[in-house]
Amino acid sequence: MNDSDRHRLITEMLLETPFASVRDLQERLGVSPATIRRDIDKLHEIGKARKVYGGISANDVSATGRLSARPYDENRDIAVDAKRAIAEKAAGLVRDGDSIIVHAGSTCYQLGQQLARRNVRIYTNSMPLAAYLGEHGTCHLTLAGGELYREPGIIHDPSAGAPDFFASRFFLGTQGISAEGLLESHPLLTKAIGELSTCADEIVLLADSRKFSIQPRNIVLPLSRIGTIVTDDSLSDSGAKMLEDAGITILIAAIGVPS
Template identity: 90%
Template sequence: MNDSDRHRLITEMLQERPFASVRDLQERLGVSPATIRRDIDKLDEIGVARKVYGGISANETSASGRLSARPYDENRDIAVDAKRAIAEKAASLVRDGDSIIVHAGSTCYQLGLQLARRNVRLYTNSMPLAAYLGEHGTCSLILAGGVLYREPGIIHDASAGAPDFFASRFFLGTQGISGEGLLESHPLLTKAIGELSSCADEIVLLADSRKLSIQPRNVVLPLSRIGTIVTDDGLSDAGAKMLEDAGITIMIATVGGQ
């Protein structure tokens, strides 16, 4: 398979999904990681797609308007190093004795692992995180009530409204970020995030830099609601300016070589 064939196949993959990891491309194309990275560099150089941490992303114009949700068990294996670094950085914001909300999602799950044995009161609607903390944690754990939605892995009561719990910080992830705000394609997440956002002094967004190139259809929260974002060192200058112009404090987690 020559360069042109690989580039065509990568472009076709990005028409079906907003992001492909180096591992995804290796499995699809049967070539080495070094070859995949050269292909990514070339497609980024000619403007066909965008190089991001851990792989390649569709351009915003081609990604907008497309459902870009991935199953939780698939998403948790993408950009794992970045998510762990972001979670470790975010954990530094939590003090002993704090009451916090940790939303569902793979990056927030990593934060929960960091806080599992800390002296905190932790409210979560994440079934995977609750299961881990129930078995391995010592923190005070408060669970959302309601029905288990296995995809996207949250517990939610559609008729209950916001929970009777108040936190110093609400930590959440997002499927995508634009100038309009945080974006999701799953309507249940849109509702759950809206309810929980009223239950904390500050909203802290945990999002690796890929998220600025993914554009789902539903605006969940405007950027003006976000106090702090913890992201990785792949954040572009344009992305940083957009966030700073919205008044968001940016914390950068340093990740090892890509």
């Protein structure tokens, strides 16, 4: 397979999903990570796609024919270093004795691992995180009630409304970020986040810099509702300005550097 063939296949992939990691492309195309990175650099250079942390993104994500959330078990292996660094930074916001809400998602899962043996009360709707904390944690754990929705990995009762739990902080991730707010393609996540957002003093967003290039259709929360974002050191100047204009405190986690 020559360069042109690979470039065509990559751009076709981006019509189906807004982001592809180096690992995704390596598995699909059967070439080395170094070759994939050269392909990404070239497609970025000629304006066919955007180079982002951990992989490549479609230029106009809103125009992609299919924009669905990745299943949790796929998403957890993307940008792992950035997610781990963000989680370590976010854990520093939590004090012993705090009551917090940790939403579903792979970055929030990393945060839960950081807090597993801390003296904190954690409410979560994440099935993977609940399983981890049940086996490895000593923290006080409260689980959401309802049915298990396997694709987003959450437990939710659509008829129950907001839970009877109040927290100092609600930690959540997002599929995408725009000037309009946090964005998701899965309607159940939109509903669950909206309910949990009423149960905390402050909302803290955990989002690696890729999320600024992903634009699903559903607005979950306006940026004005977010108190703090913890992101990685690949945050663009335009992204930083958008957050600052919304009055959001920005905490930067340096990838590969302990918090």
